[in-house]
Amino acid sequence: MFEKRLRRLEKDDLIRHLLTRGSPQGPVVTIGGKQYINFSSNDYLGLAGRPELLKAAAEAGKRFGFGSGASRLLAGGSSIHERLEKMTAAFKETEEALIFNSGYAGNTGAIPSLAAGSSVIFSDELNHASIIDGCRLSGARVLVFRHRNAGHLEELMKRERAGQKVVVTDSVFSMDGDIAPLRDIHSICLRHDAVLYIDDAHGTGVLGNGKGALAHFGLAPEPWIVQMGTFSKALGSYGAFAAGGRDVISWIANTARSFMFSTTLPAPVVAASMKALGLLEDGRGLVRKLWKNRKRLAGGLKDIGYDEGPSETPIMTVAPGNLKETVALSEYLWGKGIYAPAIRPPTVREPRLRITVTAAHTEILIGRLIDALKKY
């Protein structure tokens, strides 16, 4: 039965293969014994492979061991879990922060917490899959507003009378690299007394000089705003956090099932996240380098006639046409030693190459991609 289903996926060009790295994450990676220039990772600041993170992890391991053995409620957390939460709250300028095991766990835990009871969730139509799953798990009524369309959001809100309103949006949309109109959404939330939940997975370490999407828009992190962010993308570590006012974070800690009923992150992972936050805070040069590279890639693509599309961030897309054409282009680049993955339905509606540039790419590596595309 499954064989037949798999054959169908294969035939429709929708089958996915797991690729295995034989090297650290970085601008050049080894896959199947060969080197590829890598435009597929979310390691925006090039921190994932940095020895400082490993060293911090090893030191924490000496003190706390590796496994954490239990959830936070049962003393699985160490004193550095608490320290990372304090650091994260200071970084996001919120009263409190709470660690989640991953961004996926954050969204599937915090969203149902916030939308408990008779809440209504308002969700952007292109929100990340983990947000969609969090909305479903909440059991709340979910109203989907058109992508980045604050007018539509407000229209939907005006019609809703009962219940707490919760607005949920990615800050940076992970497949197109465009940014949510947070200033407008923020004022709408104020007018309608709604809670705002921002998934800043691709904004943290990238936007607002690294501080994230709220800083990018000059918005204050008020206590009715919850920011989810990850340590796994620009910060090069693993895990996630929810940051916000004292009460809302305590509420999440008391009700989010993915937080309560899951073993907490190993201390070495927590230590690596702390180190990464430290590196980000004392080296904004990394963020500047990231944006310089983004400009370089965007300029290069434009010069050879590729439309930048909706991207405003280091997540860029090249959409040559239908699925077959997209897969063919990705395979051509692969043949040239360049990894730029084809993203296909159901992850996206329209197939495209998703190209992420990082602070660790050199001018030469970016040039190789542009060159290869030019000759295609």
Ligand SMILES: *Cc1c(COP(=O)(O)O)cnc(C)c1O
């Ligand atoms: C990657 C991602 C997540 C999930 O984070 P993980 O730490 O990888 O589980 C959540 N939201 C968005 C927008 C993401 O891109």
